[in-house]
Every structure is written in C-alpha cells, then in structure tokens.
Amino acid sequence: MTLRLDDLAPDFEAQTTHGPIRVHQWIGESWAVLFSHPKNYTPVCTTELGYTACIKHEFERRAVKIIGLSVDPAAQHAGWARDIAATQGVAPNYPLIGDVDLAVAKLYDMLPASASGDSGAPRCCRQSDCCAMSS
Amino acid sequence: MIGPDKKIKLILVYPMTTGRNFDEVLRVVNSLQPTATHRVATPVNWRPGEDVIIAISVTDDEARRAYPNADHTSMLFGDVKKSVSEVSEELKVF
Numbered sequence: 318m319t320l321r322l323d324d325l326a327p328d329f330e331a332q333t334t335h336g337p338i339r340v341h342q343w344i345g346e347s348w349a350v351l352f353s354h355p356k357n358y359t360p361v362c363t364t365e366l367g368y369t370a371c372i373k374h375e376f377e378r379r380a381v382k383i384i385g386l387s388v389d390p391a392a393q394h395a396g397w398a399r400d401i402a403a404t405q406g407v408a409p410n411y412p413l414i415g416d417v418d419l420a421v422a423k424l425y426d427m428l429p430a431s432a433s434g435d436s437g438a439p440r441c442c443r444q445s446d447c448c449a450m451s452s
Numbered sequence: 453m454i455g456p457d458k459k460i461k462l463i464l465v466y467p468m469t470t471g472r473n474f475d476e477v478l479r480v481v482n483s484l485q486p487t488a489t490h491r492v493a494t495p496v497n498w499r500p501g502e503d504v505i506i507a508i509s510v511t512d513d514e515a516r517r518a519y520p521n522a523d524h525t526s527m528l529f530g531d532v533k534k535s536v537s538e539v540s541e542e543l544k545v546f
Contacts, residue, residue, distance in 0.1 A: 320460055320463065321460065321463075322460055322461065322462070322463065323459050323460065324459065324460050325458055325459055325460075326454040326458050326459060326460050328458070341458050344454060344456070344458065345456075346456050347456060348453065348454065348455055348456060348461075348481065348484070348485070349453070349454045350453050350454075350477065351453075351454060352472075355468055359468065361468060361469065361470070361471045362471075364471055365471055365472055365474075368474060369474065372474060372478070375478055376478075376481075379478075379481050379482075379485065381453075381481055429467075429468075
C-alpha cells in the first residue's frame with residue numbers, strides 16, 4: 318500500500334510506552350507527527366529521539382503531538398530511553414510505539430525496499446561510540 | 453505528518469544513515485497550519501513573517517477585495533499573486 322498526501326491516515330491500535338492507544342483517537346483535534354526509527358539503539362535515531370524530546374515544546378505550542386515507532390516491544394523502549402538520556406541529555410518525553418509485528422510500518426509503507434519484512438531484518442547495529450559522538 | 457482531519461499532510465523519508473532536520477519539520481508545520489485555514493501558499497524557504505502567495509484558486513477580483521493592500525503584481529505564470537507581508541502577519545504563525 319502506498320500512502321499519498323491527502324490520503325486518510327490509517328487508524329490502528331498499538332502498545333506504546335504511554336499505554337495502549339488508538340491513533341485517531343490519540344491525535345484528537347491536534348496535528349501529529351508519526352516518525353519511525355529502524356530499531357532501538359540505532360545511533361542516528363538515538364540523536365533524533367533525544368533532539369525531538371528537547372524541542373517537544375516547539376511542537377506543543379503548535380498543537381502538534383509527536384509519537385515514535387520502532388519494531389521493538391514497548392516494554393523494551395525503557396532501556397533505550399536511558400541511553401538516549403545519557404548520550405543526548407534528555408529521554409523521550411512522548412510515546413513510542415512498539416510495532417513488533419511491523420503492522421504499523423507496513424500500514425504506513427515505512428519499510429525500505431531492502432527490508433525483508435520480518436523483525437529480524439538486518440538494521441544498524443548498536444554503536445555506542447556513534448551515540449557519544451553526537452552528544 | 454497527520455492533520456486534525458486525520459489526513460496525511462507531509463511524508464518525509466530519510467535513509468537510516470542520514471538524520472532528519474527538525475528545523476525543516478517545524479518550518480513545514482509553520483506553513484501547513486496557516487495554509488490549511490487561509491487561501492495562501494508559502495514560497496521557497498518561507499519563514500513566518502515573510503511574504504506569502506495568494507493561492508491560485510483565488511480570482512484576481514477576490515484577491516483585490518480580500519487583500520486590498522497586497523502587491524497584486526502577477527508573476528511569471530500570470531495567476532500567481534504575491535501579497536504584502538501584512539497578509540502573513542494576519543496568519544497564525546510562530
């Protein structure tokens with residue numbers, strides 16, 4: 318499925334670090350940014366999630382909610398959040414979706430052509446040096 | 453990016469090896485929100501407070517009534533009308 322501008326954003330239910338949500342209901346009357354990252358502990362995304370937490374107030378003053386997504390279980394995001402806090406200075410202060418079966422990634426066409434579609438697909442390995450470089 | 457109407461407003465796709473530019477994400481929000489409620493568009497690299505473009509769906513007569521103080525000089529493509537900065541000041545911008 319290819320999503321295009323002005324398409325209805327597919328609704329879905331998911332587990333997040335802030336509890337279960339149904340995304341349309343969660344968005345409510347706000348705007349929303351749904352951003353994906355390939356896997357917990359990937360260094361580029363570690364910088365992105367930390368920076369997003371730093372500027373969350375900029376989204377809030379524009380009535381924009383932010384929510385992240387990766388294939389890791391929501392319960393395992395906590396350990397990564399500690400890494401983000403340690404290297405970026407701030408932990409994610411917004412929900413992260415645990416998309417363990419790639420249901421949302423497939424629904425929103427977020428997988429690269431090279432991905433096999435299963436959660437065991439190769440992704441960036443954890444490189445703490447890279448995270449530290451960007452802190 | 454998803455609007456309050458639950459429709460897709462923006463899709464940005466980056467490879468894993470390139471981090472996003474969140475200044476651009478916020479800049480797009482600054483454009484998406486006023487252009488959703490006003491019949492205007494924002495030009496290249498637009499920032500809040502800068503001139504906006506009256507949407508091409510607005511007729512010349514409508515534009516002159518709605519924005520009497522605008523610069524109605526047609527640009528290259530005839531229907532494109534540039535407004536004065538006071539128009540963008542009316543918008544909810546940040």
